[in-house]
Structure formats: structure tokens, C-alpha cells
């Protein structure tokens with residue numbers, strides 16, 4: 022590395038934070054100077070000076086906090102999903118968070134997947150020009166959709182809850198994988214989380230809000246059935262959990278991350294966010 026030609030890039034929010042700190046120090050020193058210049062040495066003048074100084078320090082902390090939150094928001098480079106059909110921007114909560122509509126931004130930003138191919142779109146479901154077969158087919162997150170056919174696939178007799186037809190879902194899930202979503206929470210409060218899923222091994226997931234774990238490990242009970250006559254169809258037995266966790270959400274734009282924690286082999290259609298208080 023050529024040290025002579027290297028340069029340190031200071032982030033914009035860091036520059037703002039430094040300017041604010043300099044401004045406060047400058048104002049404090051100027052006020053001190055004013056106090057002595059005009060010989061404001063009476064008790065009242067001193068009290069005013071100390072109250073003013075205290076106010077400036079509180080203001081400084083407030084502005085620093087604002088800079089920090091601005092920094093956190095700016096540090097995430099993902100953007101809400103958009104395509105020819107979905108143009109809604111950040112997914113709105115309360116409501117259903119569609120798992121396949123994770124953010125744009127790529128590996129390590131909007132998702133982590135253990136390989137670089139989509140095992141569903143463009144592979145299991147060959148590219149044929151259709152929306153369902155080519156949905157995000159050049160991204161690593163593995164996506165398929167509910168197929169109602171004869172002989173049955175997702176419309177099978179072992180479903181505990183009947184799914185809707187042609188619903189896109191994230192599948193082929195493995196421990197360590199995650200998908201992130203920019204959401205717009207319209208009402209602050211306590212939310213009950215539900216999940217439309219299939220599960221093959223009693224896998225575990227967790228949900229993070231703004232990158233902080235909000236649920237701990239959640240077991241997603243297996244929907245495999247020993248009476249199933251078509252072994253691979255054990256990946257297509259749908260069920261839903263109405264209350265897998267309860268979390269607090271603030272109002273506004275933020276991120277939700279769905280983590281596959283243990284075992285994997287689950288399909289995620291959507292997470293239902295229901296406000297309960």
C-alpha cells in the first residue's frame with residue numbers, strides 16, 4: 022500500500038458531529054469570555070451562565086444522539102424491493118411481510134445465502150419468461166411458489182393450513198442465512214408475529230429489529246408426515262403460527278431481519294405482524 026498517496030475518508034455524519042462539538046465548545050468559551058468582559062460576577066449572572074452552559078451541554082448530547090441515529094440509518098445500504106409488479110416501497114406494518122420481497126442490495130447487505138444460485142427461480146422452475154419462474158432468479162436467495170396441480174404439490178392432503186395458490190416463498194433455507202426488509206411501521210406498539218410456513222425438521226428462526234435480536238430462538242414445528250407417500254412433498258406441507266413471538270415496534274421506517282438459526286429446511290411465505298396493543 023502506498024501510504025504517501027493514501028487518504029482517510031471521513032464519513033459525512035462524522036464531519037457533522039465534529040462541527041457540532043466545535044460549535045458547542047466555541048459557544049461555551051465565548052460565553053465565559055463575555056461573563057468576564059462585562060464583569061458579570063454577581064450571583065444572578067453566574068447562575069445564568071451556569072444554566073446556559075448546562076443547557077448547551079444537554080443540547081450537545083441531543084445533537085450527538087441525532088448524529089448517531091443518522092449514522093445508523095445511513096450505514097444500511099439496502100433499499101426496499103421493487104419490480105414490474107411490486108412498486109409499494111417499504112412493506113407496511115401492521116400487515117403481512119412477504120418474505121420473498123427482501124430488500125435490494127445483494128449478499129451481505131440485504132441477505133446472506135450459503136451459495137450463489139437461486140435453487141428455485143430459473144432452476145427448479147426453469148426460466149420461461151413467466152413472472153413466477155423468473156422471480157429474482159439471478160439472486161442467491163432460493164425462491165419458489167405454491168403450485169396447485171394434479172397430482173398435488175402444495176394443494177396436498179397433509180396441509181394443516183391451506184396455502185393460497187401461486188404464492189412466492191423463500192425456501193431451501195439453511196442455518197446462518199438471513200433476509201432483511203425495510204418496513205414502514207404506521208403504528209407504534211406491541212405486535213404479535215405469525216408465520217405461514219412449511220418445516221421439515223423443527224428448525225429455529227429469530228427476528229431482529231434494526232439489527233438487534235427481538236425474539237430469541239423460535240421453534241418452527243415440523244410439518245413432515247410419516248404417512249406422506251411422496252417423500253419430497255414433506256417440504257410442501259403448509260401450516261401457520263398465529264403467535265410465534267411478540268415484539269415492540271416504534272413508528273417509522275426501520276428494518277426487520279429474518280434469520281434461519283438452526284436446522285433449516287423451512288419455507289417462509291410471509292410473516293404476519295398483528296398489532297395487539
Ligand SMILES: [Ca+2]
Pocket residue numbers: 134135136137138139140161162163
Ligand atoms: Ca441459494
Ligand SMILES: [Ca+2]
Pocket residue numbers: 119120121188189190289290291
Ligand atoms: Ca410470500
